[in-house]
Amino acid sequence: xxxxxxxxxxxxxxxxxxxxxxxxxxxxxxxxxxxxxxxxxxxxxxxxxxxxxxxxxxxxxxxxxxxxxxxxxxxxxxxxxxxxxxxxxxxxxxxxxxxxxxxxxxxxxxxxxxxxxxxxxxxxxxxxxxxxxxxxxxxxxxxxxxxxxxxxxxxxxxxxxxxxxxxxxxxxxxxxxxxxxxxxxxxxxxxxxxxxxxxxxxxxxxxxxxxxxxxxxxxxxxxxxxxxxxxxxxxxxxxxxxxxxxxxxxxxxxxxxxxxxxxxxxxxxxxxxxxxxxxxxxxxxxxxxxxxxxxxxxxxxxxxxxxxxxxxxxxxxxxxxxxxxxxxxxxxxxxxxxxxxxxxxxxxxxxxxxxxxxxxxxxxxxxxxxxxxxxxxxxxxxxxxxxxxxxxxxxxx
Amino acid sequence: xxxxxxxxxxxxxxxxxxxxxxxxxxxxxxxxxxxxxxxxxxxxxxxxxxxxxxxxxxxxxxxxxxxxxxxxxxxxxxxxxxxxxxxxxxxxxxxxxxxxxxxxxxxxxxxxxxxxxxxxxxxxxxxxxxxxxxxx
Numbered sequence: 001x002x003x004x005x006x007x008x009x010x011x012x013x014x015x016x017x018x019x020x021x022x023x024x025x026x027x028x029x030x031x032x033x034x035x036x037x038x039x040x041x042x043x044x045x046x047x048x049x050x051x052x053x054x055x056x057x058x059x060x061x062x063x064x065x066x067x068x069x070x071x072x073x074x075x076x077x078x079x080x081x082x083x084x085x086x087x088x089x090x091x092x093x094x095x096x097x098x099x100x101x102x103x104x105x106x107x108x109x110x111x112x113x114x115x116x117x118x119x120x121x122x123x124x125x126x127x128x129x130x131x132x133x134x135x136x137x138x139x140x141x142x143x144x145x146x147x148x149x150x151x152x153x154x155x156x157x158x159x160x161x162x163x164x165x166x167x168x169x170x171x172x173x174x175x176x177x178x179x180x181x182x183x184x185x186x187x188x189x190x191x192x193x194x195x196x197x198x199x200x201x202x203x204x205x206x207x208x209x210x211x212x213x214x215x216x217x218x219x220x221x222x223x224x225x226x227x228x229x230x231x232x233x234x235x236x237x238x239x240x241x242x243x244x245x246x247x248x249x250x251x252x253x254x255x256x257x258x259x260x261x262x263x264x265x266x267x268x269x270x271x272x273x274x275x276x277x278x279x280x281x282x283x284x285x286x287x288x289x290x291x292x293x294x295x296x297x298x299x300x301x302x303x304x305x306x307x308x309x310x311x312x313x314x315x316x317x318x319x320x321x322x323x324x325x326x327x328x329x330x331x332x333x334x335x336x337x338x339x340x341x342x343x344x345x346x347x348x349x350x351x352x353x354x355x356x357x358x359x360x361x362x363x364x365x366x367x368x369x370x371x372x373x374x375x376x377x378x379x380x381x382x383x384x385x386x387x388x389x390x391x392x393x394x395x396x397x
Numbered sequence: 398x399x400x401x402x403x404x405x406x407x408x409x410x411x412x413x414x415x416x417x418x419x420x421x422x423x424x425x426x427x428x429x430x431x432x433x434x435x436x437x438x439x440x441x442x443x444x445x446x447x448x449x450x451x452x453x454x455x456x457x458x459x460x461x462x463x464x465x466x467x468x469x470x471x472x473x474x475x476x477x478x479x480x481x482x483x484x485x486x487x488x489x490x491x492x493x494x495x496x497x498x499x500x501x502x503x504x505x506x507x508x509x510x511x512x513x514x515x516x517x518x519x520x521x522x523x524x525x526x527x528x529x530x531x532x533x
Contacts, residue, residue, distance in 0.1 A: 131478035139501070142412035143444040146526055147489050147503045148481035150474060157470035157491055164510040206486070209473040257491060259443040260451075261499045264470065264491070 005103040006234035006396070007242040008113075009045025009227030011037040012355045015191040015343030018221040019063070019124040030064050030119040031076055034223050038077060038117065041225035045113075046237045051229075053111025054083025056101035058094045058118030058347045062133070063125055083111035089347075091137055092294060094118075095224070096350035096380030096389040102228050103244060112230045116354075119223035120345035127219055138383055139256050152216050152297055154256055154384040156208035159299035162265050162317070163210065170210045172317035174201040176298035177214045177340050179326050184337025186327075186368035187356075191220050191343030214340060215298045222345035224355055240362040240397040245283070245375075248276030251387035269388040270307035270379060277377070277390040278309075285309030288392075289373040290332045290360055292353040294380045296339045301325075304379055305333055308390070327368055335360060335368050350380035354391075361395035398428040399464045399527075400517040407523040409480045414524075420459060421445050426525045428518055432498065434460040443498045464516035466494035468508050468529065492516070492529050503528035 018028050042049065057070040066072055070087045074080075083105035088098040095118055102116035122130060131150050138151040162168055178198050184190035196214065204212035234241040250272035257264065278284055291310055295301035302316035310331050311319045319325060325333040336342040336356035339349060359365045360373045373395060380389040414422050421444070424431045434441050435449035436456045448455050470491040477485035490504035492514055505528050508514065514529040 127476060128479045128482060131476075132480060135478055140444060142418065144501050146408060146410045146412045147501065148409060148474060148477060148484075148487060149489050149501060150476070150478060153472050153474050153489060156472035156474075157489075160472060160510060161470045205475070206473070207476045209475070257499055257501060259441065259498050259500065261469070261493045261497065 003107050003109065004231040005106050005244045006229055006231050007226055007244070007354065007358045008047065008229045008234045008237060008239070009041045010355050010358045011040035011044060011225050012189050012352060013037060013223040014189040015220045015222045015345060015352070017123040019121040021124050030060060030121050030223070031066060031069070031073060034073065034117065034119045034225070035076055037223055037225040038115065041115070041227050045227035045229070046239060047113050047227065047229065047233070049079070051113040051233070052079060052081070052115060054081050054102060054105035054114035055079070055085045056098040056105070056114065056116050057087045058098045058120070058351065059087040059089040060118070061120055061122045061347060063122050064119070081111070083114060091382035092346055092349065093380045093382040093387060093389055094347040094350070099226065099350065099354060100247070100389070106228055106230050112233050114228045115225060116228060116351065117225040118348045118351060120347040121221045122345065123219050123221050130219070144256065150208065152211070153208045155297040155300050156211050158265050158303060158384065159210055159297070162299055162302065165265065166314040166317070168317045171198060171202065172321045173210070173298045173302065174198055174215055175321035176301050176317070177201045179320060180334055180338035181341045183327060183335050183368055184341030186366065187337050187342060190337040190341055191218055192337070192341045211297055211299070217296045217339045217344035220343040220345050222343060222348050222352060224348050224351035226351060226354055226358070234396070240395065242358050242361045243394040243396050245392040245394045246277045246280035248273035248280065248390045249388070250276070254386050256384050256386065264384070265303055267303050267307035267385040267388070269385055270304050270381065270390070273379070273388040273390040274308040274377070277392050281392040283375060283392060288331065288375050288377050290335055290370045290376045292334055292336060292356045292376060292378045294339070294350060294353060295334065296344060298340065300385070301333060301338060304385065308377060308379065327370065332370050335365065335370060350378070353378045353380070357393050361393055363397065399430055400515070401428050401520050402517055404519050404521045406521065408521045408526055409484060411523060417447055418445060422525060425518055425527060426520065430462045430464045430516055430527065431459050432462060433457040441496055441498050443500050462498065463495055466492045466514055466516070468504070468510055468512045468514045469493050469499065470510060471504050471508065473507070490529055505530040
């Protein structure tokens with residue numbers, strides 16, 4: 001029997017600094033926040049607690065003291081499951097893979113309703129300390145980390161190459177941050193909502209040349225719960241829902257860079273995963289009403305947009321500067337405010353992207369609603385887009 | 398032979414050395430850049446590996462590299478991890494060697510992309526690293 005996975009409910013914590021310093025007399029606890037969101041999301045879906053058969057968690061950051069978090073939550077919620085209860089880890093792709101884990105339990109008939117959920121707390125650890133760990137995730141510990149190459153430094157090198165090859169400019173790339181902040185201003189769960197100008201972006205201190213503070217992701221905490229169901233269940237609820245039309249995945253078999261020179265700014269994984277997803281859905285990039293992409297830095301949004309066929313190769317930054325990717329433009333990208341302004345609690349970031357897609361496709365995005373949004377594309381990635389996971393999602397109303 | 402530049406301070410984040418990679422680091426300390434090359438398909442790998450990632454042949458041999466190449470990409474890191482705070486901002490780059498090998502390393506100067514570069518050895522008191530600098 002062919003099954004189809006749908007998103008029928010969702011709840012998300014506003015992205016921000018929720019975690020308290022370790023010595024604070026009163027703490028904000030991950031499981032308490034997440035449990036509340038589970039009830040919100042399940043109420044939003046309109047299913048019963050007993051319908052839920054599986055829970056797929058994005059793994060918590062090492063800063064979360066409660067270990068075996070998934071099974072702890074199964075107890076906290078007193079939720080017996082016939083499907084899988086597991087934590088998933090895959091660097092920046094973590095929440096995308098957790099979403100797939102929940103979806104697969106439905107596709108395999110192990111559950112008719114499944115939760116994809118997680119919490120990412122990290123803001124009480126300083127950026128300088130956090131980078132001691134994160135640089136080990138985005139490079140070879142012995143042959144790259146000794147040079148101090150931080151995760152976003154790889155993207156900065158993409159930016160340098162992009163400007164060089166396509167006669168682009170820092171200002172063109174920076175326009176993506178202005179656009180994303182304008183979107184975030186309309187998003188109640190975004191971390192930074194005060195509108196900014198191009199001059200503001202260009203005046204920020206350098207973080208990794210040529211990217212300044214507003215062109216890289218802020219650090220923050222977040223939590224999201226998505227309720228997934230087999231389409232029979234979704235249809236029976238009588239509410240708008242989101243159909244997962246297709247997915248594509250590709251890992252290029254490289255970690256940051258391969259020793260075999262290639263075109264680093266052609267994101268082959270996003271291109272391949274995107275093509276797989278479009279073909280499986282029988283659609284093309286021109287059919288998309290919006291895109292919610294995993295793009296930590298401005299340059300990454302440009303490169304991913306190009307790789308997914310949403311903008312012409314080498315023209316992505318120019319198109320963003322011309323307003324094509326803004327709300328009201330030809331193809332609105334990152335209507336949530338993206339990773340720079342909506343925020344980037346990395347292990348749950350793809351959940352936030354799926355949350356935004358669910359809001360758009362159920363017509364609930366308020367002032368940032370894309371009119372008549374019917375089809376959207378979203379991506380998750382790891383490394384320097386060495387792997388990409390792409391979903392095409394469809395509104396059913 | 399690569400130029401050797403003496404650096405007064407220890408490495409901010411020293412690489413680990415294994416019985417296998419000791420050859421790479423020992424040679425580097427003496428100004429020789431080497432990596433592994435497959436005895437079957439003849440392709441290089443970098444970092445050096447005990448098997449060929451390209452064809453999965455089990456036998457590789459050490460081979461010298463010229464250290465000459467071009468700068469493919471570069472950045473300067475201002476927001477640094479704790480261990481690198483004392484040296485920030487610092488430059489890093491991606492270099493395509495003439496032998497057709499891409500690697501990442503420290504970069505000693507602000508150079509336009511596609512500039513010809515040469516790798517050099519940074520001789521720290523606790524061991525070597527490699528970096529790229531302009532030619533001539």
